[in-house]
Amino acid sequence: MSNIDENEILRRLEKLSQIKPTSESTERAINRARLGFTWGTVTRSYKIKSPIFKFAAVAVLLICAGYIIGRVLSPQPVDIEQLRAEIEASLKSSLAASCEQIKNELHQQVQRDLTEFAAQTLAASTTMTDQRLMELIRLIDAARMQDYLRVAAAIEKIEMDKTKLGNSLIALASRTNELSRNEQN
Amino acid sequence: MENRQEKLFELLDKSGASLYALLTKLTLREDVAEELMQELFIKLSNHKELRKIGNWNAYAHRVAINLAFDWRRKQKRICLSLNNVPEIASNEKSPLSNLINSEESQEMLDAIRQLNKAPRQAIVMRYIQQQPYEDIAEQMNKNSHQVRALCHKAINRLRDLLERKR
Secondary structure, eight states: OOSSOHHHHHHHHHHHHHOOOOHHHHHHHHHHHHHHHHHHHHHHHHHHHOHHHHHHHHHHHHHHHHHHHHHHHSOOOOOHHHHHHHHHHHHHHHHHHHHHHHHHHHHHHHHHHHHHHHHHHHHHHHHHHHHHHHHHHHHHHHHHHHHHHHHHHHHHHHHHHHHHHHHHHHHHHHHHHHHHHHHHO | OHHHHHHHHHHHHHHHHHHHHHHHHHHSOHHHHHHHHHHHHHHHHHOTTGGGOSOHHHHHHHHHHHHHHHHHHHHHHOOOOGGGOOOOOOSOOSHHHHHHHHHHHHHHHHHHHTSOHHHHHHHIIIIISOOOHHHHHHHHTSOHHHHHHHHHHHHHHHHHHHHHHO
């Protein structure tokens, strides 16, 4: 028994026949086809009629021929390995001579720099030491002056105390005399 | 050259829409139909013996049918990833009915593709383009009885092909 009969096939074909593209896409497709074959025709006629293409083709052929002849007639390519070895040897010999000179120059330069640095450091440290000594002397002078002032003040105070003591002793003596006279009386 | 271009413009104005509709029906894709439409007209404009063609319209339709089925044959070899499957042209709105219809349509078109050239053209013209037998006969240089017989045989062959697939 067949599953698909003629009616089923016709129904499917009917469905296919009902498929319709949108009007926008139809318009787009027609425009695209128009552009496509117009451009194709233009390029074809251009190709046939224009002598520029012929000249261009001849020029391309001549260039190709020149290139091929040039490649054939050109000298064989140099041996890269040999060239590399030669360059290496040449560089080594020239570098060996200049290497010693560069080393000496570098040594002298370093020595000069070190000497200069030492001189600068010494000068700087001398200046610093002088400054410190001056500072110390100033401090000692200040301390001594302060001591003098204190001693002077102390002496002045002793002098004043001495005067007071003398006066007190005189007053005591007079009082004592007065008391002894009263006792005698 | 000018004559050729004029004829092509005339053909495009007169039959451009029907050619595009035919290509859409046979490919089920508007984007592909657009491509094939352009290819068809380039092919026609490059044809060397256009003078010998009597009926331009019929010839263009024949070339369009061949182009569409050539495309279908090539498509059989290409596997599309699911993300790249484009929307299929259909008049139905529901996604499920779209899917069923597109499956059926694809199956039918693949079966038509396997027919010989003459029955294939007859089937497409008669049932997809819905042309009368007389018109088809004129385009195929046959009489209407021959076309009827051709269509009948083609339907039987399609039935065999579809059954074999199940």
